[in-house]
Amino acid sequence: MSFLDLIKNSVIKEFTGTITVGSVMLAVLISFIIALFIVFIYRKTFTGVVYSKSFVLCIILLSMITALIIKTISSNLALSLGMVGALSIVRFRTAVKEPVDTAFMFWAIAAGIMAGAGLYLIALIGSLILGVIYYISFGMGFKFKSQYLLVLRYNIISENEIVKRVHSLPKYKLKSKSFSKNIIESTYEIELFGKNKKKSRAASRQAAVALKGEDESDILYYFKDIEGLLNVSLISYQNDFGE
CATH class of the missing domain: 3.30.70.1710 (BMC (bacterial microcompartment) domain)
Known part of the structure; x- marks a missing residue:
């Protein structure tokens, strides 16, 4: 067996897993719980003029949708390649006014990726550490500014x-x-x-x-x-x- 055959077999083996309803529900649930924690940190540290409920809902949906996508493509090599091609043509025109809002969106996406990949413990602990560090940093530097x-x-x-x-x-x-x-x-x-x-x-x-x-x-x-x-x-x- 050649080196290329070994690589091919290992790649195919990684994408031969089956998706169960229970695993999908668990991934969505974990991503939803983490998204609620992200929203909690966002609301506690929000310093803008107008609070946007739609952005909060976007964070929750973004995390769960990402978890579903990762869960779907993790079991099918052809589907994963097709999904990459499809998502590469997506363009978002909505401007994000605050840089920190972009960070919260990436946080939600990262949580969804980890939950969809089955790394539940890493997703929970990592999000908890990020939230605590950000909240402490916010309280030390910006809490009393009006x-x-x-x-x-x-x-x-x-x-x-x-x-x-x-x-x-x-x-x-x-x-x-x-x-x-x-x-x-x-x-x-x-x-x-x-x-x-x-x-x-x-x-x-x-x-x-x-x-x-x-x-x-x-x-x-x-x-x-x-x-x-x-x-x-x-x-x-x-x-x-x-x-």
């Missing part, structure tokens, strides 16, 4: 007072400024609470003497008594400050 867009529309005579009060905030960055006759509209990127929540909150309270409540929107009270102020808005925002 970023907003502060939009101020005011008369030009109020500019000095507006700038003075903005500069007293814990952290700010001018994003845009426009003029229309005697009216100015300025947009600032602000961070009310930094990594040290208590310290930053205290600094914000000292700067904003007029604040009354315990909510982030209290910052609006800091500007409302300025003469010439026409409008002030606070918009939830997610971005990284340039250091």
